[in-house]
Amino acid sequence: MNKVLFTNAYFYRFDTKQWEDQRPYPPYGTMYAAALLRQEGYEVELFDTNLASSPKELEPYLAHAPNFLVIYDDGFNYLSKMCLTVMREAALEMIRMARNQVDYILVCSSDSTDHSALYLDAGADFVIKGEGELTLSELCGLLKNGETKAAKDILGVAYYNNGKLVSNTKRPVLKNLDELPDPAWDLVDTSGYEEIWRNGRGFFSLNIATTRGCPFKCNWCAKPIYGNRYNSRSPRRVAQEMAMLMQNKGAEYFWVCDDIFGLKPGWVQAFQKEIDRLGIQPRYKIQSRADLLLEADNIDALAKSGLDEVWIGAESGSQAILDAMDKGTQVEQIYEATRLLKARGVRVGFFLQFGYLGETKEDIKKTIKMVRELVPDDIGISVSYPLPGTKFFDMVASQLEGKQNWTDSDDLAMMYRGTFSPAYYRRLHRYVHKVFRLQQGWEAFTRLLQRPLQASAKSLRSAAATVYYLPAMWLDRIRLQRLQRLQGTKE
Template identity: 55%
Template structure:
């Protein structure tokens, strides 16, 4: 005994199943500072079939081992070593008495709500329903309305609440109509709320709701039957009002009140749309959920953190009611929350995640996938967490998607929230991404147990094996991890070498992806279906602005045979017609393209594909270009970057302007479309350099251009040069941000306007070339399309050009590169 508290000696004996269930119940309620009586522990158990006597015995055993504390003669239990300096039993007693004092008044208010039209059931919820009330606590009510009349009823409740002596006496943050009695979120928090509701009226409806949410018994199998209450008589005024608003008038009024409420809340609450995406705030015809914070998931995360503390205390893990052999892989790039990419409508499945999932499945794990690609938000992950209950979650960005290198802040926020959600469900979490490789502490602080640095597959295999065997991650190369103990510092293990023989890897787990919505988007917008494919990893070139956090400077290639086999399978199984080959550099290995072409022709495969390459590589010999054309190459994206040799040299690009000028016609003569990546704003770029780039594009007239501004990626020479000049913003919010985040020659707004101007000038130049016959237009309606293109782009080009000129004020503190004038035109 210590200070009147019964304690024992903590041992390293693994808790029994009953003891683990008791600890989970205590840890959950201790989040709120509530020690529990033995009977309350039994009520709160999440495991069925445990007798009350077994709970009492488990509590005694846990007290004897110093894991749980109590006091002589006091039927209250709490986990030892937490909430130091707080007298939990005394605080609970005060909160109990306060709740007892306020409950009659809350019940009276709840019965009074039945006077209002279309309110069919009322229950007390929140802390008051659990017999506790903080000094600043309020009365939470759960209300069920008639179907299609929720907003009429809720508006009347808001008017009534303003007339009460205190607004805290009527909080209706959860209102549903009778068509929405099944809750979409199925988690311990929601189950606890269902189990502890105190009915005021509408017992039959509330009982129906209990039955409709039978899943809650999996979390609270011992929930008590719903108490029966007397139903108050319905006043005449209510019945008259319901008759008046029963038909089309009521429908119109309800929809109008929803629209007005939505407008009001979105104006009043910052980031209301983001909160709606989380599911905390719901505004639709059948549900009003007015929570503006993620309190539920913070509660579940705190619950897991307390169980982590118990794990550290006893030296063995507590069962979290997860599937021990299941790994949920979750990609972390959301097209829907990147407006530019969603408009372009060229979504691809998360190829890197599919490779990692295939490796885990080959190692004997049961794997499932949350594909973020077309998901609405990161909170869509909850459905998979609830259904799969994975013991391990891997947040895995697609290392073959160039957008993930940019570490867009909106995607980072989504990934960090996904880490927290996975931890809230008791899973161990690993993160593999460019951003996590560069900022491991950020993800560990969010709750991740491990960050996979660089290439993921081999490291991830070892991490998952260690977790399955309950071994620490010490000594596993390529991982940064933090033990689940308070104040523990991250442990940075040595780096791991990248995989050299890519044929050792299994094919991506394509079967995990629902390709139907991808196909639908592609067919609707582009008339064909495209998938992504990787033939190599890495890039041996040294452009000083290009980051390589995943594969480094090594270049490794799959065999042409493996690639053609995968292409044949995908064509046969999915009907895909086009492939985006994601390699940084396609076909660098001598003879690879020629062998690839021979295999494609030998198997009679018909498909088109797009690649990224370099001007010097494509010009290496004619047989390379001929083989590319023969095998189905449709478009080659070339990293031209600039029309100024001075800028190309400053970038350590390793190509010449002459090579760029040669490669576009060499591709065109073979029927291959050319596309140029262009970059404005690099250090030292002058007006003349910009003019040379515009002149290059107008002279060559490639089929496409991609225009960006220089982006400082961590780990690059360019980033090192501008790091001290970067302000608070070091990442774009989304891919259309286009903010020059360091002091360039001109203002950031200049480069945004230049981006628009460049695209419209390019469109006008191509259209004029078609009309003059200089450029053949092979698509239907060639000259008519040219005329339409000129009419669409020319006015915009003039307007944007005027804005660019107005913004063309060089910064006085940025030196310009010394170059001859007059070579460019703008």
């Protein structure tokens, strides 16, 4: 009872938008769990689904006669936390495939935490709820020794007892993350990831995490794995892992996949010193909040340590919507942080969200105005998504019927009644992207006029693209107005 086969249930190929984007990352959370069990003496193997074509590719791994199959999804990846139905079906298929070939099937993911019965019905023996490493370690130890009854009493598990779902209290989250070994990077063949990145982007990026959890209370954001507690790895451990991945894996760039980066006072500054001490020059991108970026000398320290891009959870240019979301940030902070980051040569991306309850046409206009005035380097647009366990989910739960999850990350379905129709928001998504690209083009054109000898191929393309985006934007605007009239909503 010592052989553990780990896998995850995110298949990039099943998510058309993400596969076409060609920026895949290994299953970081799965590697963390595998590293811990291996440290405890288990023989571990990993079937990495991220670049696989089908759940059926699990079969050769099952032929190695593992005692445990552990489907451990990456709690750091927002794509996993969205609980896409196509990935859920892949996980259930792997459970059914393995049911008669292993002694125990254990599942740990956002979706299984929220919908344990679905996974137990498919044949899983236990669902691990919330942060999983310590629960997994204790559970495997008890099952290995035949202590099945004791295994059912531990914190953080759900299971069936005589056909009845039993869901024990979650285990408290780890406070000292440095107690865990570094993720088992040696279990992943990163050559496939590198080939995709270099062919599509010209460089190789890997993922890394520095924290777990988020203490902020945005009422649409679910935290089924790490909760509202916020705990950090030490700056030294993070910098050392970066250095190892640069030396051993050829990584040049990192996606720091924390929900929120650098919240702990002084952490960013200490991290910059560790980067300097090791003599490495990584480039990396993070997710953060406008208010947090403005604290102390965070932006300066981030830029010095190699920050290339920051994605701000801007959500809306309307203060009324930010307040309704319990976001806790001010529109003015988005403006200030963006301008300071650009001044330091850091790229800025905005996460934008339309369709929140009570949103008016005036609120939408304010968001578009913010995009036009600040001209971020990139934007990601979504409609509000009701995740189980959130206040927002409770507010719209009575409206949720057959469809409660997106099929893939490009679904963008409105699963409740917004101010406008689903067709309106789909068209709005296209319109705002065209407004954004047009504004970028105008800025590029202005720079060309001012400094023609410094023109780059990218700026020339951006300026030329205005020929397409200007008429396309006006056409989408006309279509939006028509959709409003059909709905009887005045502009």
